[in-house]
Amino acid sequence: MMVGKLSLAKQTLAKPWLSARLSVGGLLGAGAEALAPWCQPVCACLRLAPWRQRRSRIWLVAAPERLRRSSWLVCFRPFPCCRAAVTSYPGAAKIQSQGGTLGLLLLPLVPLLVLLSACGTRVVKAPFPVQTLADAGLQPLPAARLAACATALRLPPELARPADPSNFGQRQARDAFGRDVPNRPQLIVLHETVISAADTVRYFATPHPRDDDQASYHQLIDRAGQRLRIVPDLGRAFGAGMAAFGDFTVRIRPASVGSLNNVALHLSLETPPDGRGDGDAHSGYTSEQYRVAAGQVLLWQAAWGIPMSRVTTHQAVDRSHSRRDPRSFRWDSFDTAWREAASRCGLTALDRGRATI
Numbered sequence: 001m002m003v004g005k006l007s008l009a010k011q012t013l014a015k016p017w018l019s020a021r022l023s024v025g026g027l028l029g030a031g032a033e034a035l036a037p038w039c040q041p042v043c044a045c046l047r048l049a050p051w052r053q054r055r056s057r058i059w060l061v062a063a064p065e066r067l068r069r070s071s072w073l074v075c076f077r078p079f080p081c082c083r084a085a086v087t088s089y090p091g092a093a094k095i096q097s098q099g100g101t102l103g104l105l106l107l108p109l110v111p112l113l114v115l116l117s118a119c120g121t122r123v124v125k126a127p128f129p130v131q132t133l134a135d136a137g138l139q140p141l142p143a144a145r146l147a148a149c150a151t152a153l154r155l156p157p158e159l160a161r162p163a164d165p166s167n168f169g170q171r172q173a174r175d176a177f178g179r180d181v182p183n184r185p186q187l188i189v190l191h192e193t194v195i196s197a198a199d200t201v202r203y204f205a206t207p208h209p210r211d212d213d214q215a216s217y218h219q220l221i222d223r224a225g226q227r228l229r230i231v232p233d234l235g236r237a238f239g240a241g242m243a244a245f246g247d248f249t250v251r252i253r254p255a256s257v258g259s260l261n262n263v264a265l266h267l268s269l270e271t272p273p274d275g276r277g278d279g280d281a282h283s284g285y286t287s288e289q290y291r292v293a294a295g296q297v298l299l300w301q302a303a304w305g306i307p308m309s310r311v312t313t314h315q316a317v318d319r320s321h322s323r324r325d326p327r328s329f330r331w332d333s334f335d336t337a338w339r340e341a342a343s344r345c346g347l348t349a350l351d352r353g354r355a356t357i
């Protein structure tokens with residue numbers, strides 16, 4: 001984390017008004033083909049003939065097959081996706097001739113149908129495929145064995161230091177196109193705090209209404225090796241916006257740059273006092289931090305079936321070209337501590353010694 005220039009982008013739910021519009025559209029019946037998913041219910045009513053008042057840009061539309069010709073609707077800004085269907089309807093000429101009079105009578109319906117008209121500005125075809133990681137082939141450890149492992153590792157108890165709700169979210173099950181996206185923990189991303197642990201906890205506990213200020217980890221390990229719990233594992237901590245693991249990333253919204261927050265568990269190490277600035281290196285982390293970090297990583301791997309090849313750093317997955325943490329992190333020190341922990345728990349198979357699965 002670089003608190004001075006946070007841009008740990010989060011990706012939010014589809015807009016609430018979208019589902020509201022879907023409900024309204026559903027009343028009209030579905031059936032239009034080859035249209036954007038949320039446009040289909042609305043456009044079903046556009047098997048119709050339009051009449052357009054050029055000045056007001058109001059379209060009068062009816063659904064002869066479904067709603068009878070007398071059931072006219074008025075829509076602002078007709079949807080581009082529906083125009084072909086509208087103009088090709090064989091009864092168009094006849095209904096156009098009636099439109100002038102009916103249009104005036106039906107103008108009071110305009111406020112209701114404004115809800116529908118917004119659909120036309122939101123027609124978006126999915127511009128990217130949903131990406132997934134290969135099945136790691138690791139079964140999560142049963143709870144009883146996980147508890148036994150935690151005891152064997154002699155890790156300090158977690159201390160609750162919860163983030164303000166504005167600084168984390170929920171792992172998203174679907175993207176803006178209604179497609180299932182990966183949303184279970186599959187990656188572990190290591191960070192450093194840059195500032196002190198106390199200041200970091202204070203920052204996360206502070207409400208941040210602006211997206212660019214929102215940030216969090218799941219857990220933070222201070223210089224003494226204490227485990228500070230910031231966000232539950234099942235929550236979506238905002239630790240690695242604009243990030244990818246190889247080519248893999250998760251996009252929720254059409255304009256998303258891609259993030260790993262939907263599948264990441266974020267673990268941060270408190271930076272030593274000589275690492276507060278933006279220097280290239282500092283004096284590193286304590287042996288207790290390595291021991292506890294290795295134990296925590298092992299527990300997460302066992303709990304979620306994550307291979308060592310998916311334990312990485314913020315620097316390695318960052319695509320914003322602005323993150324270099326954790327600086328001065330020694331993988332050899334971590335690996336020594338990890339092997340000791342894995343041996344205690346009998347979980348050495350979580351490191352297959354491969355670059356990838």
Ligand SMILES: [Zn+2]
Nearest residue numbers: 001191314325
């Ligand atoms: Zn970071």
